[in-house]
Amino acid sequence: MSLPSAAMHLMSLDNVAASVEGRTLFTGASFGLTSDDRVGLVGPNGSGKTTLLRIIAGERPPDAGSVVPRSGLRIGMLSQQPRLTDERALDVVLAGDPTAAPHEAERLLDVVGIDPEQSTARMSGGQRRRVAVAQTLLAPSDLLILDEPTNHLDVDTIDWLEDELRRRASGLVLVTHDRYVLERLANRMLDLADAGTSGTERPRQVHWHEGSYSSLLEARAERAASRERSTARARNLLRKEVAWLRRGPKARSSKPRFRVEQVEVLRDAAAGDLEAKPLDLGTGRTRLGNDVLDLREVTVRRGEHTVLDRVDLGIGPGERVGIVGPNGAGKTTLLHVLTGRLAPDAGEVRVGTTVELALYEQELRAPGPAGPTSAGSSAGDENRTVLDTVLDIAPFVPLANGETLPAHRLAERFGFDGQLQRTPLERLSGGERRRVALLHLLVAAPNVLVLDEPTNDLDLDTLTVLEDHLDGFRGTLVVASHDRYVLDRLTDRIVAVEHGRLTEHLDWESYRNEHRLRTRAAADRAAAEAAAPTASAQDNKARQAARKEARRLEQQVERLGARRDRLHADMAAAATDVARLGRLQAELHQVEGELTAAEDRWLELTVD
Structure with a gap:
């Protein structure tokens, strides 16, 4: 029985701090990275996420602390504003790995929707960024650092990128606003969001969190709930102190200065996160008619x-x-x-x-x-x-x-x-x-x-x-x-x-499933039409029957997918009706079973 290989140590950061134009962005960044780490880095704009990525990549030194990479560490870095030479897209991508086969570079460019022969000099910023994505993925690396890789990619390409990154054996540090990408890829989190105080120049702390993005949100929610409990207690005390202040001067003659200062402290604590509650913006200043x-x-x-x-x-x-x-x-x-x-x-x-x-x-x-x-x-x-x-x-x-x-x-x-x-x-x-x-x-x-x-x-x-x-x-x-x-x-x-x-389509999931089925079916039909007609008449008849069944299954998958989506909506609406929820759950189980069977049979018919 073979044991899984141990994760390879890649880098250590010890008490790292960084400043920009005299303002300290963050302090106390201490963590290690291994080949098993898929790290999501989160924090507000201006908190220092890109600066921290550049420090990890070795593109700039820290202002304090130390960064110790493993000897010979290969780092791949995708920045938000990549610098590319003005030449053929294919040549730019191959510059990431001159030993790579051109067809592999062409494959990556095809996925991101770029003509390999097009010059980067005539590309938009979004197109140049997609070329940079292909170049970064082609280059061999032990640690991959990606700063907003999904910008300017369409949803299908983002789906592909997820799968590509999941298959890679290298470590990963990722900044992205795409929460699905973050949730599905990251197994560790670096958090700059909870440190510091809004509206001040106080530097942030870099917090290491063991777990996914959703577990980080749960931890934040627990901290927020604790703050809310403290805020509620402060409000109750504030009411008592205000009542005391409103009493006559004789009644509140004892320690007045101390109690006035206490009210000021309680007032700040009681403010809490009231302003963070979402607004109901309505429909603007003019009501909409029936025609839009x-x-x-x-x-x-x-x-x-x-x-x-x-x-x-x-x-x-x-x-x-x-x-x-x-x-x-x-x-x-x-x-x-x-x-x-x-x-x-x-x-x-x-x-x-x-x-x-x-x-x-x-x-x-x-x-x-x-x-x-x-x-x-x-x-x-x-x-x-x-x-x-x-x-x-x-x-x-x-x-x-x-x-x-x-x-x-x-x-x-x-x-x-x-x-x-x-x-x-x-x-x-x-x-x-x-x-x-x-x-x-x-x-x-x-x-x-x-x-x-x-x-x-x-x-x-x-x-x-x-x-x-x-x-x-x-x-x-x-x-x-x-x-x-x-x-x-x-x-x-x-x-x-x-x-x-x-x-x-009902939703994104329905669109994606239907799009994949159509794409596979089109590829299958194209392959069948391109193949030489060497099979016997009996084989041709069998193929025709298989194609007919595959088309029927495509329609069945679409219907079952729509039915499944309706059941999910019905279950959400019946959340408090236990009896109906049980019936809907049983029906959903049956529909999902039929859907899986139909998709499996379709794959048998369409994939050699």
Whole structure:
């Protein structure tokens, strides 16, 4: 009986600290890395995640402490802004490992959707980043360091990347806003989120957590519950102290100074996390009518290429629609047609008369006073502050309960404390600028929100705040995203853009399963058509029967998948009805068994 090999030690960090422009980002980073570690690094924007990655990679020294890598350690690093030479994509990728076979580099480029012959000099930032992903994965490494690897990847490629990283034997340190990737890959966590105090210059501590991202969240929740209990006790004491202060001077003559100071302390403790509760943003300042957005027989062309081919799409009041599809399929084009940014070459676009629409665009430009309908128009004056751009739209944000929230308080919820609110836009990071753009939209109080890849460059804490607010948005929401967690949490149906057509699905999981079945079936049919017709008539008859059965099974899998999804929804609705929940659970067990059997049989028929 062979025993599993011991994990290889890769690196040790001892009491590492780092500073930027005189400000200490973090201190006390002490941990070791082994070949078995899949480490997720989390923390707010500006907390030092990228700096810590660069220290681990040896790209910059720590300002205090020591980093000791194993002798001969090979490190692969994907940065958020990779530096690539201007040459053929294939040559750039092969530079990561000159000994690799060209066909392996071509395979990686094909997966990330890049033409191997295309020059990186003519690529967009997103395309260059995908080339860098391929280059990093091709190069041999003992420790792989990835800074936001899912940015600019479509959902199918992210699925593939998960599988690729799971198969690798090297250690991994990962920063990502994709919580599904984080949960499925990480077995250890480095946490900068709970250290420090919001709105202060206090440096953060780097905490090592044994376990997954979800177990880290559970640990945080336990700490928050403990703080809440302390806050509740402080509130009770505060009520008593306030009552004492309100009594007459004679009654409160004993130790008055001490008790006044105690009230000040209790008041701070009692504040707790009240401001962290999500808001119900309602539907903006104007109520939506029955007609919102409607596309009829819409066609969009770019030269000889048809991006959208006679597509129909109706979106009603209060609907929450996710837009998915491969890179370059036309997701942004669809959003621009829906929002009037792009006129179609044919067809009709109808927008309801009560619609007040806001668009968050993927290409980041600073928002400004030009108008509330787009978080993309240039501000023109980079000396303007965060608060200037917010107050230009409205000083107050309307809530669903009829109350209003001062705009600067909403800015605080998105991580802009008093000092940051007075910071000129030109001094903000990319992630902070994206937060300003999102604030710009929310303060405008639209009743239709259209978001194009809103999660890029946002940290997990800001994402959670955004999702909490969008949960309370009563208007119509359309979001194109590669983030599967966002799609699952915020949308009620999925519209996929592929090959110029639109297809609708219950959710992301249904889309993925159907997409995989179609892809496998298409590959099988192509292989069958390419094969020489050497089989006997009897063999041909058997193949035809198998293909017919496979097509029937595809339809059966689709029906069973939809039935399973409905059962999950019914079970959520019947959470308090124990008898009905038991019946639904039994039916779900049967459906899942039938679904597994159908998928297994389909694989037998389609895979040699």
